[in-house]
Amino acid sequence: MADNGRVPSDVHPQLRRIARFAPRALVTPRTLSLMRALSRLQGRRDPDDVEVLTLTSGVGVRLYRPANAMGPGPALLWIHGGGYVVGRAVQDDLLCRRFARALGATVASVEYRLAPEHPYPAPLEDCYSALTWLAQLPAVDRARVAIAGGSAGGGLAAALALLARDRGDVPVAAQLLVYPMLDDRSADRSELDNDGYRLWNRSSNQFGWDAYLGDADRNVAVPARREDLSGLPPAWIGVGTLDLFHDEDLSYGARLEAAGVPCEVHVVHGAFHGFDAVAAKAEVSQSFFNSQCAFLQNAFAPDPAESH
Secondary structure: OOOOOOOOOOOOHHHHHHHOOOOOOOOOOOOHHHHHHHHHOOOOOOOOOOEEEEOOOOOEEEEEOOOOOOOOEEEEEEEOOOOOOOOOHHHHHHHHHHHHHHHOOEEEEEEOOOOOOOOOOHHHHHHHHHHHHHHOOOOEEEEEEEEEEEOHHHHHHHHHHHHHHHHOOOOEEEEEEEOOOOOHHHHHOHHHOOOOOOOOOHHHHHHHHHHHHOOOOHHHHOHHHOOOOOOOOOEEEEEEEEOOOHHHHHHHHHHHHHOOOOEEEEEEEEEEOOHHHHOOOOHHHHHHHHHHHHHHHHHHOOOHHHHO
16 A cells, blocks of 8 residues: 555655555455456446457457548557556546547557466467457558557557567557566566555566466567567657666667667656556646657658658
């Protein structure tokens, strides 16, 4: 739980009030069943503007279409967070609507299977199934499909970018990684026990990774352990300085750049994990979202070379 209202002085001023009440961690082995039960209470009635589909692969998708779309346009595959063990696509309905509206893009949010019942590679293959389906929609320009996700969803987005590169079926235009969960080795770093962390701490990180990875080859399953990052789509990585994933995210961004992959890194001073979800109306959260949209709008812009 939060530390009896005590908040470190380096928390962003716009986030200090909510940080007093935000727990250090939401997901633990003890709270897993409770968090899943609470998650099931969301979205009992689907809004009229959301199409809830089941693909032939069995994967669930929530589809958000832009208003007044003319011809094939850009698309975004969104992958929800939850430490690989909790969460549902419905939790990001508002966010996906915002993306569809701001970008004029078709947005699909994937209902991937959760660990530990379905460890790697099942969640990743679900995301790949949704990606290939999305790229084939008549309303989608196959050359302008981006992938995105937050937290564990950001980790899956990074892994999906690698998988799409290796299989060569879908030319991903960009990868948007929102405080992504990229490196299982962070769970071993005792110095990451920080009083400023909220919503996700080192013990939660250990639990999430162990559940997701099972007996998988970690050098293949974990994006940060992959040696070859060349040939990946341009990336945007956003993270706060009080986020457990700060160091691993900046390290991954630097490695992308070293591999010749353009990478924009957006660091928010004093922001904790998931700050934009729990303080969506704060100016710092709005700026964070606007940076994501600007990156995607640039990625979706037609290539001038192709018009000649």
